[in-house]
Amino acid sequence: MIGIEAVILTIITASTPLLLAAIGELVVERSGVLNLGVEGMMVMGAVCGFIATYYSGSLILGVVAAILAGVLMSLLFGLLTQTFVTNQMATGLALTILCLGLSGLVGEPFTGLPGAKLPALYIPYLTDIPYIGKIIFGQDALVYLSLILVFFVQYVLFRTRVGLIIRAVGDSHVSAHALGYNVVRVRYLCIMFGGACAGLAGGYLSLAYTPQWIENMTSGRGWIALALVVFATWMPRRILFGAYLFGTVWIMGLYVQGIGLGIPSQLLSALPYIVTIIALVIISRNKQLTKLNTPACLGQQFVPDR
Amino acid sequence: MTGNESVNKFLLEAKNITKKFGEFTANDQVSIGLVAGEIHALLGENGAGKSTLVKMMYGALQPTSGDLYWNGEKVVVNNPAAARKLGVGMVFQHFSLFESLSVIENISLAIAEEADLALLAEKISRVSREYGLPLEPHAIVADLSVGERQRIEIVRCLLQEPKLLIMDEPTAVLTPQEADQLFVTLRKLAGEGVAILYISHRLEEVRQLCHDATILRMGKVVDNVDPQEETAQSLAQLMVGTAIHKIESVSDKQFGKILLRTRSLSLESDMQFGVDLMDINLEVKAGEVLAIAGIAGNGQGELFDALSGEMRVSKPDIIELNGVACGTRGIRFRRNCEAAFAPEERLGHGAVPSFRLSENVVLTRHNSDKNLVNFGFMDHKLVRAIADRVAKKRDVRTSKADPEASSLSGGNLQKFIVGRELDRKPKVLIVNQPTWGVDAGAAAMIRQALINCAARGAAVLVISQDLDEIFEVADSIAVISRGQLSDIYTANEMTYEKVGLLMAGAHEKPTKHVGNLQDNMAGRT
């Protein structure tokens, strides 16, 4: 069944940007910061990645540009929320609004131009294995990177001192400060990591998923990534499951539209958003589940008293 | 202070330390010297500048002027890590712990070099055995009692083999028995040559424990004495500067009918690491002050919320206020039953920080005072008059007319909050930790007001962890621990020791039916 293989391949490409963005935001939230600007950082990553590749012809440069764009935007968020102690929710919204405008502006001349697509890996013999070869060994490099990232984050957060410090800062910034940790610096670094991941996720959209630039091409994926973090109750491995679940819903909608069962296409297009709401309801209604891992300082402002 | 040691005898010496926060001078030319092997008391009222001084010694704050000397050499302590490197350890009054992390993770965070957790676990059990501080390294802090949490803090310090140990109000959260145990540990440490700076306002224990005492008042050192040659009374005099108002109790009390009653009150907490209430029965009569003692975090907040109606119970007659069964009704209804409430948290619970005092009058009285709100619009003049009346009667000192609540000192705000409720002349008054973090003058005034309120015929319930306060105000005493209330005793049949045993849970019944609580107990061992 070539059809199923193709479906699985597209599911993987649809899930990867969600996975990347969500794993970055997970680290940010673990440090006690709520960055609602994921959508914005993603869309900037998408446009900058596309433009860099368009001019240089190099996909690597494109990926680097996407990451840098995400980091740059996250620094703006960091500057406001950490240095100027602004309301994190309002600032995250502001970041998204600014980035949607900015990406529309800088991307305007590039709308609809053909772009380069990240190549799928080819490993002799392995990729040629029927049915599973292309799925397991024939993805583009970022797919593998995203998977590695999940386990890397899992390892760092729960097995290393750096991770311990991040969780400590998210649990009680007052205690962390009293012990002499630089709360603001830790959070800046986490915010930048989140920005890099979101930028990369955006770059994946414009360099691999649909290799071109379309305004607002993230179409809410950044927000879904935020929901994924809640859905995964701040546990990295559950993000993996969640991202692939949402990727599947997204692609199934498209395929069912293609087959045409008389279901309105709009309903199928709206499906990922409806599923997100349902998933949030299922997770949130169980208070014990969400309480357990929610970083205690999430979204709270912190001003060191010195 | 004998004065005949040479300067180099001091392990740590602070010379002419001044610390300003904007306009406010927290420390003014403070000098103090600490000697190895001695327990040195730092005494002073809330707001006298004790915490500011030790925070500078620990590198958490930088002095505006003045210097610190370590073994006679001038040092700059830039941050707590630097202090730890020198050999300064500190146990904070508000613990610097991470609730969701394990004991061992909490300890490892304070130790810069230690990466190997297995090795650390071994060290922890060695130190905790040596000093009689039992700890389970893999327990999650959220599941631990306050006493256990303090042990983590102490072990955390001891692992770094400090030469100076700073303890900020360590016994405020302990039972008398636990405090005695702590003193054994501290004396052992001093015997090993550790200098201990001991901050407290409990003068009796300072007299028992300390070799030397420095007294701060309004940011200045007022005296340096040998506490063993002083009386608690004379130390208090030095701390406060003036004679403290002596609480007058009413003689020949006659209690009236029961105005506050709970029947088998049980409640599941909705806080992240809350305590469930179990089968609480209490009665307070008109004219009576019932005080509920207990270590912080044993269900006091939940009990207050249940009585105030911020959390509701399943049946009306579980809680009866002024003869009305109101277990299922909210706080507005209960205020209309002539009940009044003052919570533990002043800012952000008893008052909205950014609201003016007059607006904070509206906060609790919009529904129970009949003329305050007309057709959905409030009477600004009347509200302001009430605020001014309360401020005047309770001696609330403000820098300007009708200021924001957040600009008041703790003592002044608490006087206002309690005064706001007393101004309603309630039949039932329920207060939680009424003088927590309040200066001695304000505390005495508030306690007197509570006694007078009962004398006027109200039923008064005081939830407090301050045993001195409890014995000062109470006619009857009960103790809460892990959400369970002991029997109620009359005040004159109780002693500190008896209360201490109850605080440690002597009255608790074994629990079977509440699964949640069992998990809690398992974590405590």
Added chain:
Amino acid sequence: MKITLEKRAMASNFMTYASPIIAIGLTVVIGGIIFLLAGYNPLNALYYYFVDPVMSLWSIEEVVVKATPLVLIGAGLAICFSANIWNIGAEGQLTMGALAGAFIPVMFTDWQSPIGLVLMLLMGVGGGAAWAAIAAFLKNRFNVNEILTSLMLVYVAQYILDWFVRGPWRDPKGFNFPKSVDFEGWQLLPTYGDGRMHIGAIIAVIVVVILAIMMSRSMKGFEIKAIGNSRRAGAFAGFSYKSMTWFCFLLSGALAGLAGIIEVAGPAGHLQPTISPGYGFTAIIVAFLGRLNPIGVLMAGVLLAISYLGGDGAQMELGVSAKTAQVFQGMLLFLILACDTLIRYKIKFSVSQKSTEGALV
């Protein structure tokens, strides 16, 4: 260089009013620099953005038309944000309001009556409120984060509208364009002036005045501010957070829905797949720029409407992309938030000291 914040004893009254003006000033300066770098005469460009739109009667009317939905939605959101409740799905509520209100003219094409128009507006209000109620219900019943649900519902609402205008409600005489029938007569808001300005603006002003009185004088306003400043203290006062969530979502949803039906019964005149250039999101900026104060929202709404129009004007006159306006708006929100810090803190710049880790001096 190190920036440190020092908390003020009391919030600065002066800064409360000065901060939005500083933010606007900074936006203009930064905008000017960007134009300069892009090779435009900055004064000329800024003129087209902020001055030209108010230089002719026609464009002033246009500003009013564009400000109307912004003010209506922004005022509702200002109430929400004051209570610390985060409805960011106003765009979806606007869409559903428009859809619900359009039910009357689409279904009863020939019914010409002022009652019909009033009914249209009421249904718009109801549609917006109903859509907002979903997020409020999920928050109260299942504890679901309202930011995420209200935003997800924007996408869902837009697909529903899309289905209606391409499916059952498509104009049979519309040459297959995705639009509904054109509204006529009493299915449109009465206009005045040159013909685009409609009574929606008057409704918006009335709403602003009512909300301003509510916030400054009434017990409801007190309740909103108490809960917004401290949820715990609000509960201690006896104010229910759940009821407040309902109130805020229903109110802001209703106003967004009203803005939606006003938009289709006013300038648009029919339903189409896109009925708003992001008014629901821009209104977030309006709410913050207006200091979460209804009167402030009125002024902020007008300013943002000018920038929308200025964007179009600058495109025509200078060839600058119309999207620049959106960037300005985002930048403005950023700068307002940064300047708001000045209300509560003094900012001190200091040369960072070299840290000598516990070294003996």
